[in-house]
Amino acid sequence: MLELKKPKKPAKIAASTGGGMSQSPYRPKYVEKRPPCMDTCPNGTKVRDYIQLIAQSESYDRPVDDSLKQAFYMLTESNPLPSTTGRVCPHPCEDACNRKEKDTPVAINAIEMFVGDYGIKNNLQYKKLTEVKRKEKIAIIGSGPAGLSAAYHLALRGYGITIFEKFPETGGYLRYGIPRFRLPLDIIDAEVQRIKNLGVEIKTGVGIGTDITLDSLKSEYDAVFIAIGTHEPIKMKMKGADSPNVYTGIEFLQKAASGEIKDAGKEVVVIGSDSAMDAGMVAKRLGANVTFIYNKGTVNDASEIEEKGSTEVKEGHAEGIKFEFLFALDEIVTENGKAVAVKLKKMKLSEKDASGRVHPIIIEGGQELNLKLDTLIYSFGQKPDYKGLENLTKNPNNEFLKVDDNYLVAGEDKVFAGGDILRFGLVTDAIGMGRYAAYAIHKKFSGEQVINDERRVIKYGDAVNREGKNMYLAYFQPAERKKRTSRDPKERVKDFEGILNDLNFDELVSEVKRCMSCGLCFDCGSCFEYCSQSAVKKLPKGQHFEFHLETCNGCKKCAESCPCGYIDML
């Protein structure tokens, strides 16, 4: 079944009587819900389900090794790059995790990294969903996460896939943007190879629109999926910005990754926000003193970094990068055609505008800052590069591609698109769009319908039980979150090796047990034990429990005692 997530309005649930003793006209029903971790993952990863597979190893007498294998295959039902996202995803799923209402969220991203790495270490390969080879051939333009994800989901379903990639190697920004200390090359290579092993052909060094026309792909293939990302850096117009030692963040990262830049000099100034910090951390590893000009408005003082900073900002700060907050670039000073300094003017945050936002504005006559430099790096973002593909959009200079609900490009009948070319996002957004576009392409050729996930999202606090909530959190013991550690900042700036340490096995086992299985029975037996009317019957292991409502008097004790909110009173 092809499954898409779609939230549904909460069903009407009976209000609690509080005591659980009185009768009521309501009757209990076991209703599976969608957990918030899955709901907020842009790729709809079945977080609860694969974590519970590991957590329940003992109660199912299953060796943890078998559970880890099953968890790997469940996780990769939606995400073919789990070791990648397990390292780089800023994990919006954790922000929504119900466990934070008890103590702290489950460390979902660290578990994802462990399970993804387990798949690599144990050479687990993907299994096609069918042995039937479909006659339709699909061309994919771009081998970033969106293209790889679409290729994977289509190859699983028997399609012949060719990816065209203009860079010499695969991965898009995974390889040519995100630095190696965040995402090591062997991880990218292993995850791409596993997709290739499904029979996906990847032609690198081939630009569509420049080496081959889109029209020729359209005539040769049954469908085309465009996943070209945004690869044209937005450049400054300021005098001096075209000096050879002034780079956009992406230019600097790519030149450093390819070895073209081996030395950035002694003093490097970086202007931008989080992805610019990646460039700053690379410059630091090349031996420079780095000063970071940060104007995002979320962190305005070094004392706020730990509380409000992004992962990148915290890591850069820990590595000794110097911060200057709220300064605007006023002038690039050049000598003999090279940038040698920048002049900056102090800014302050404006009053809130009508939409409640604040903006940095220059303080006239305020503080000035002059910084000498050997290299200047700035990052003001990227935009799509439509070279040779201009016909796809009315405004190729400045526009994302427009698609309908099926990811079909406006005005086209066999050209689909997804990933950053539709809107800037995260790796997991691109993987999700590649997946859903692949489902739409499959639907076009097979007729297989995409089913919306109609399950209600279970968010702690919505309805009833003896805490007056819909989950009974007192059931769970407080348990410390197992944090993934990072290498010592003083050591890690000396090389480009990965920053993050994987959880160890014991930490993994302890962490998965913190998951509360929101919205799905985990056989705790409370409903069975609390029912004084014998209305709850045990089923064979794995099939949970069943209500026999002829003896039920509507006392609600089962619903009030259910820790995970699997029982509704309707």
Ligand SMILES: Cc1cc2nc3c(=O)[nH]c(=O)nc-3n(C[C@H](O)[C@H](O)[C@H](O)COP(=O)(O)OP(=O)(O)OC[C@H]3O[C@@H](n4cnc5c(N)ncnc54)[C@H](O)[C@@H]3O)c2cc1C
């Ligand atoms: C510096 C940096 C750091 C980032 N850090 C993170 C992070 O920590 N976490 C996170 O979740 N996200 C991060 N992102 C964002 C993330 O990398 C992107 O959202 C994601 O890679 C988008 O995937 P995509 O497949 O749409 O495009 P891309 O990854 O950009 O891949 C597009 C591919 O298409 C190819 N292509 C383009 N035009 C053509 C053509 N005409 N013919 C053939 N091939 C073509 C390109 O060469 C490229 O390989 C970062 C981005 C950058 C730039």
Ligand code: SF4
């Ligand atoms: S991809 Fe990101 S949001 Fe989705 S489950 Fe993994 S860490 Fe969470």
Ligand code: SF4
């Ligand atoms: S406790 Fe488990 S199921 Fe519930 S939101 Fe967190 S990870 Fe998901």
Ligand code: SF4
């Ligand atoms: S109370 Fe326990 S056994 Fe009963 S439905 Fe909830 S989780 Fe399952």
